[in-house]
Amino acid sequence: MAARLFRNARLVSMADPADLVPIEQAAILAVDGRIAYAGPEDGLPAAARGAEAIDLEGRLVTPGLIDCHTHLVHGGDRAREFELRLAGAGYEEIARAGGGIVSTVAATRAAGEDGLVRSALARLDRLIAEGVTTVEVKSGYGLDLQTELAQLRAARRLAEERKVTVSTTFLGLHALPPEYRDDRAGYLARVRDALLPAVAAEGLADSVDAFCEGIAFSPAEVDAFFATARRLGLAVRLHADQLSDLGGAALAARHRALSADHLEYTNEAGVAAMAETGTVAVLLPGAFYTLRETKLPPVELFRRHGVAMAVATDCNPGTSPLTSPLLAMNMAATLFRLTVAECLAGLTINAAAALGLAGDTGSIVAGKWCDLAVWDAERPAELVYRLGFNPLAARYWRGE
Incomplete structure (x- = not known):
């Protein structure tokens, strides 16, 4: 050109x-x-x-805006669960009853790679229409080798269909698949010995991620997963401290994670650890809003310790069906009390840092x-x- x-x-x-x-x-x-x-x-x-x-x-x-945390590629929707939450059911109640992430797994496995691309493009187009030029896309709704690879390939294909930069993330520890419900150790071994090496060998992921929470995976399980990922040369990110304080922020910092995301329950020691390693705090007000959470992320601690804050849609079918980065900024300001400058930095330069792309964009x-x-x-x-x-x-x- x-x-x-x-x-x-x-x-x-x-x-x-x-x-x-x-x-x-x-x-x-x-x-x-x-x-x-x-x-x-x-x-x-x-x-x-x-x-x-x-x-x-x-x-x-x-x-151009950067949406640094999304789950754009998935099958189906979870409108029924939205109705259940309106009737009083909680996140953990729905998950333990077989809903939540596992219900999206079934729809994603049935969609096929072409179907995943088609449905994701509709969501991507909404982001692009509001100025997004870079988007991160996670897997994590396949929970088996074939579908996880299909999700990541579908995410890569989005960049062939639209003028947009796509950063891909292998969300290897998201939930236990139904076939491993009674064999947790077997699934962890499968991720370590089969899924992670295959993702790395095919070059399909720019980073890996995990959901560190009581209803998901323990700090010890995530620690072992990250250690394997780092040996394979993959950067790490973490869904941390969303529903409870399990020390996720500090765990992410120990592995020099690009970002720790959600962070509603993060304590000051975790914030200080993130500051030491330059780990970006990714705030996700769409999930906070949808789940009717009341525990605010420690924004003042992030400011005091100099932790960069990013903002993202967390677009996903269950807890943040949001495809508007502009609304995400408004939510971050209104719900989390971020300033206008913090909101715009959160969807530009700090979002780029959360993806390891600050040298190229933001x-x-x-x-x-x-x-x-x-x-x-x-x-x-x-x-x-x-x-x-x-x-x-x-x-x-x-x-x-």
């Missing part, structure tokens, strides 16, 4: 996550999809001469991919405070 010049922009680069004051009359020069210059138009380099020019007509420009600076969201908005606050409102005017992925 030749050089492309975006001019007449009001630029919020997120180079400084706390600075939301737009650079007026700004320009962005992209060469072969990467940013060569971003700043005031009067500072454009000579390389801008002859570039294809696109007039953004004074619109607000931010980095801010509009020279050297990174030219991933842009162009908004019909005067101030960044408009992206956070309005409900049911999508001011996206244009979206560019790698300059296109």
Whole structure:
């Protein structure tokens, strides 16, 4: 691709996550999809001469949004469980009765890879329509070798169908599959000896994840899983401290995890451990809202210890059927009391860090991919405070 010049922009680069004051009359020069210059138009380099020019007509420009925690690829839905929760059933009650994750496993196994791609594209398109240029997609609804690989292949195929960057995660410890209900040790051995090596050998996952919780997997089980994953060269992330404090944040930090996610019950020692290793705290207000949780994540502790906070939709069929990153930002502000700057950083530069991609995306600076969201908005606050409102005017992925 030749050089492309975006001019007449009001630029919020997120180079400084706390600075939301737009650079007026700004320009962005992209060469072969990467940013060569971003700043005031009067500072454009000579390389801008002859570039294809696109007039953004004074619109607000931010980095393309990054949804760093989703379960986009799955079969079926769990609307029935939503009804049960409305009638008073709790998360654990539904899970122990054979609902929850296990019910999605059956639908996912039956869908086939092509069916998984088709259904995921509909959800992905909703994210793209609100400015998402990078999305993370987890497996974890197959719980057998064939379907886990199919989920990961389907996730990789999304990037062939749409102009979007896809980061894949093997969620190897999500729930016990029904066929291993009475053989927990057998399933853990199967994941260690068959699933993890196959995922690594095929290069299908950028990282691995686990659900560390009383209804899922213990810290000791996750610790062994992560140790194996790290030996295979895979980065790790963790669903941590969502429903109880099992020390998940500290466990994630011990393995130098890219992120620990949920974190409602995380204690200060866990926060300090995350700060020491640079592990990003991924906040998921959609799940908090859907499950009617009341225990807030320790946002003040994250601030005090300097832990970067990301925000994501957690799009999944059971506990966060959310495909709006803009609404996720509003929820993070309203429910968790994040500032506008924290919300926008949470879906840009900090989300990139949670995926290990901060060197390539998440801010509009020279050297990174030219991933842009162009908004019909005067101030960044408009992206956070309005409900049911999508001011996206244009979206560019790698300059296109």
